[in-house]
Amino acid sequence: MKALILAAGFGTRLAPYTQHLPKALFPVDGMPVLGRMIAHLKRAGCSAIAVNAHHLAHQIETYLERHDFGIPITLSPESDILGTGGAIRQLADYWSEAPFMVVNADIVTDIDLAQVYAAHLANPDPVTLVLHDRPPFNQVWVDETHRVTGFERFSEGAECPGGRRLAFTGIHVMDVRILPWIPSSGFCDIIAVYRQMIDDGVSIHGRAVAGHYWQDMGTPASFRDAVVAAMAPKSFQTAFSDYQSEPIQQHPLSGDGSDRRWFRLSAGTRHLILADHGITPIPTGSEVNAFVHIGKHLFERGLPVPRIVAHDGFSGLVFLEDLGDCHLQQIVSQTTHDSDIEDLYRPIIDTWLDLTVRAVAGFDPDWTCQTPTYDASLIIEKECHYFVDAFLNGYLNLDIDADDLAPEFVRLARRTLANGIHGLIHRDLQSRNIMIHGGRHFLIDFQGARLGPVQYDLASLLIDPYVMLSDGLRQNLLAYAVQQATMRMKCTADQLIRGYRYCAVTRNLQMLGAFGFLSRVKGKNDFENWIPAAAANLARHIRLADENAFPRLSAIAEKIGQNHLYNV
Numbered sequence: 001m002k003a004l005i006l007a008a009g010f011g012t013r014l015a016p017y018t019q020h021l022p023k024a025l026f027p028v029d030g031m032p033v034l035g036r037m038i039a040h041l042k043r044a045g046c047s048a049i050a051v052n053a054h055h056l057a058h059q060i061e062t063y064l065e066r067h068d069f070g071i072p073i074t075l076s077p078e079s080d081i082l083g084t085g086g087a088i089r090q091l092a093d094y095w096s097e098a099p100f101m102v103v104n105a106d107i108v109t110d111i112d113l114a115q116v117y118a119a120h121l122a123n124p125d126p127v128t129l130v131l132h133d134r135p136p137f138n139q140v141w142v143d144e145t146h147r148v149t150g151f152e153r154f155s156e157g158a159e160c161p162g163g164r165r166l167a168f169t170g171i172h173v174m175d176v177r178i179l180p181w182i183p184s185s186g187f188c189d190i191i192a193v194y195r196q197m198i199d200d201g202v203s204i205h206g207r208a209v210a211g212h213y214w215q216d217m218g219t220p221a222s223f224r225d226a227v228v229a230a231m232a233p234k235s236f237q238t239a240f241s242d243y244q245s246e247p248i249q250q251h252p253l254s255g256d257g258s259d260r261r262w263f264r265l266s267a268g269t270r271h272l273i274l275a276d277h278g279i280t281p282i283p284t285g286s287e288v289n290a291f292v293h294i295g296k297h298l299f300e301r302g303l304p305v306p307r308i309v310a311h312d313g314f315s316g317l318v319f320l321e322d323l324g325d326c327h328l329q330q331i332v333s334q335t336t337h338d339s340d341i342e343d344l345y346r347p348i349i350d351t352w353l354d355l356t357v358r359a360v361a362g363f364d365p366d367w368t369c370q371t372p373t374y375d376a377s378l379i380i381e382k383e384c385h386y387f388v389d390a391f392l393n394g395y396l397n398l399d400i401d402a403d404d405l406a407p408e409f410v411r412l413a414r415r416t417l418a419n420g421i422h423g424l425i426h427r428d429l430q431s432r433n434i435m436i437h438g439g440r441h442f443l444i445d446f447q448g449a450r451l452g453p454v455q456y457d458l459a460s461l462l463i464d465p466y467v468m469l470s471d472g473l474r475q476n477l478l479a480y481a482v483q484q485a486t487m488r489m490k491c492t493a494d495q496l497i498r499g500y501r502y503c504a505v506t507r508n509l510q511m512l513g514a515f516g517f518l519s520r521v522k523g524k525n526d527f528e529n530w531i532p533a534a535a536a537n538l539a540r541h542i543r544l545a546d547e548n549a550f551p552r553l554s555a556i557a558e559k560i561g562q563n564h565l566y567n568v
Helices: 033-043 057-066 083-090 113-121 176-181 190-199 220-239 287-300 328-333 338-357 376-393 402-418 455-462 471-488 493-520 525-549 551-560 563-567
Strands: 002-006 048-053 073-077 100-104 107-109 127-132 140-142 148-151 164-174 204-208 214-216 249-253 261-267 270-276 308-312 317-321 422-425 434-437 440-443 450-453
Touching (some): 002 033, 002 083, 033 100, 033 107, 083 100, 083 190, 100 113, 113 164, 140 204, 287 308, 328 434, 338 422, 376 493, 450 455, 471 493, 493 525, 525 551
Parallel strands (some): 048 073
Antiparallel strands (some): 127 164, 308 317, 422 450
């Protein structure tokens, strides 16, 4: 038994990811799909395999050369892409008298290939196509004697000219008898060959299979599905010692500000969360890389974060502990008395200090995305200019020139850093990123963590527009934070508060930029609900920092504090 794996295609439906990596080398649970198919064919009894290649053929050649698969692997390069029929024709000398199995490289399946091959040997037809019922892709017509009668896509309800419609799995077995129907040169689609054979009265066997797993990975969505199917059972086995093989259900969850997609995976009473960051061919500096490395670091340092159970950097998928659906914002909204809210926040402030004191040890800046530190360039570009571009101009249409504010932005960045206490910061420590589960709080969305002024997280927590703490409560919590910080860190109360005041301004600018961008550009209009509170507080935070140092920014802040601007 020999086989051909078809791996020459351009993978256009997976572009742009296939511009630099051929689809056959996309990893599924850590192994390229080509390697998975080779292993599957070997288990079925295949004694030798050929692989055709055209697009990025050198990468496929390198992969095959670097791995010992235990059976001979022959590369069949194509200077011009030949199509399925042309690829088979080019390997005519490779065939023996035994039937030849041909499979697509971009499928993940557990179909019993040995059984398929044995069935073909027991059948007199020169070709066996492996078919299954997979609407809406059913376009192979098969009669009651299991003979293929056509390859046409008819509208739903159209009369079938030959029994029933099924979908082609990309797996076929053929004899050398088909070679005369393949043109001697040029591009050739094997389906055109099969059509001609049928027209010439040659019987083609359609073997229908069921009860199997099969996934084409020709699109980003189907590739993701293949990776989830491969990794989810293992993730449940890792997370739950009593998990056997219950079916795993997938339910989409509503996201927040990022482009990631979230899902709850359920197997009986057991649950995991799946974070989908999207395909990430280059992990360095990516969000998924930061999420995984920083998340694992925080967990190992004893910080209250969800356990990461499994991850796949290329697909951007992360399986993690399910902390439920209740975040701090919801709890605060249901709490009447400031004293009770203060009791909620004090342990979170303790965790803020744990983050910057305990987790800074061993933190690797190479894990981060965007920048390794919260520095002047980040403050100016990602907070000050973000505020001007996305909020003042993009949301309010004020036509403000950021260059007019450049001296004040530079001054703000310098003072923020000069008064900052160096440590590890979460960078988005607000009530929607704090989950309440089992009576405890947990930090999520930590992928933006980096080294910087620790007062930034404190400002994020206390000026959070999602909860709008009262002035009295905010002052009490700031006093508690100062008390705890001066005991645990080498800092004075004056330094901590000065840095906090400047960080409150930079954080406020970032929030307004984000709200403007998410509502106007991303169409997430719910974020408009938080703009009035964030806009109203900006002028106050500038005054507390030093309004004389930022006259133009202060004037703009006073202007946007007028509610009528929000309806522009």
